[in-house]
Amino acid sequence: MKFNLQGKSAIVTGGGSGIGRAISVALAGNGAKVHVFELNEESASEVIKKIQNEGGLAEAHACNVTIHEQVLQNVAEIGEGKPIDILINNAGIAHIGNVEKTTEADLDRIYSVNVKGVYNCIHAVIPFMKEKGGVILNMASIAATVGIKDRFAYSMSKGASLTMMYSVAKDYLDYGIRCNSISPARIHTPFVDGYLKNNFPDSTKEKFKELSQTQPIGRMGKPNEVANLALYLCSDEASFITGTDFPIDGGFIKLNGD
Structure with missing residues (x-):
């Protein structure tokens, strides 16, 4: 079986709905034990039940990625005595508005989830990956690289997710840790x-x-299309890939315009 993740441990933040749910199901369906970080208990329970009904391994964690100590505690419990092989930084929130329509509170809210949340999870997981290597995948966006109308705060946050990926990929090459990102359109x-x-x-x-x-x-796009790309990037078949952003955008970046 290609993209075999048998015996690997994966954390998917925001793994209970949308793209995160599809990624959780895809990783579990290829052998990984998936740890779903999710604030919505109902969503978490549903995806865990689906994975288990299909013969996979999954566990829900009520974890707020914006709270540093909470992330450290959950990651430590998962990694106790065993490696953490995969981290998917998927949890994120949106905001619509230009800079004039973005309040300080809006900016702080977006930053806390989309930027600090990504930092918190990478910071917590890296020590568990340094011995045997691992894969970190950030969910960025086309808004990280092209101008999108009325997406000031959101674009800022996804730009940070993209550049955090570049930094982590460079800093941890010698530890066998690969870091990439995916940039979906709608x-x-x-x-x-x-x-x-x-x-x-x-x-x-x-x-x-x-x-x-x-x-x-x-x-x-469809969530499972993003999930299939994530599955590949987390597998050994993608072992030569690091420090790269992968747009999955139906041609949005390159084909829009005359």
Whole structure:
């Protein structure tokens, strides 16, 4: 079996819904024991049940990635007496607005999850990877590398996720730790459905079509498509890859424009 993760231990932050859920299922389906860091207990329980029903190994952890000591404690418990092989920094929140419409509170909230949360998890996991190596994968965004209207704080945070990846990849080459990132365009998740329902209740279908066509390929991505890329990057088949960002964007970065 290609992309075999049998016997490996993986942490997926925000692993209970959307892209994180798909990644959790994909890693477990290829042999990894998946530790889901999730604040939503219902979402965590659902994905754990799905994984276990399919014969996989998974465990839920009520962990707030913004709280440094809480992350350290959970990671220490997982790594007690055994290595941690994979970390997926997927947990994140969104914000819509330009700099004038971004309050200090907005900026602090985005920073605490999307930047500090990523730092907290990498900081906690690295000591458990240094002996035998490992894989760290940050979920960045196309907003990290191209201008997106009304995404000031979000773009800032995803730019930080991208550059943290470069730094960690460089610093830990000698320890056999690989670090990469994935930059999705719009992916059809429950978040998108909720956004459309709350903001465009009378034109949901029309707005969905408009957002879908933002990608030159003509549709949004699917969570499992991102998960399959993550699975590859976490596997030994990708052992020659580190310090690289992987857009999965339906042509958004390179094909938009005349």
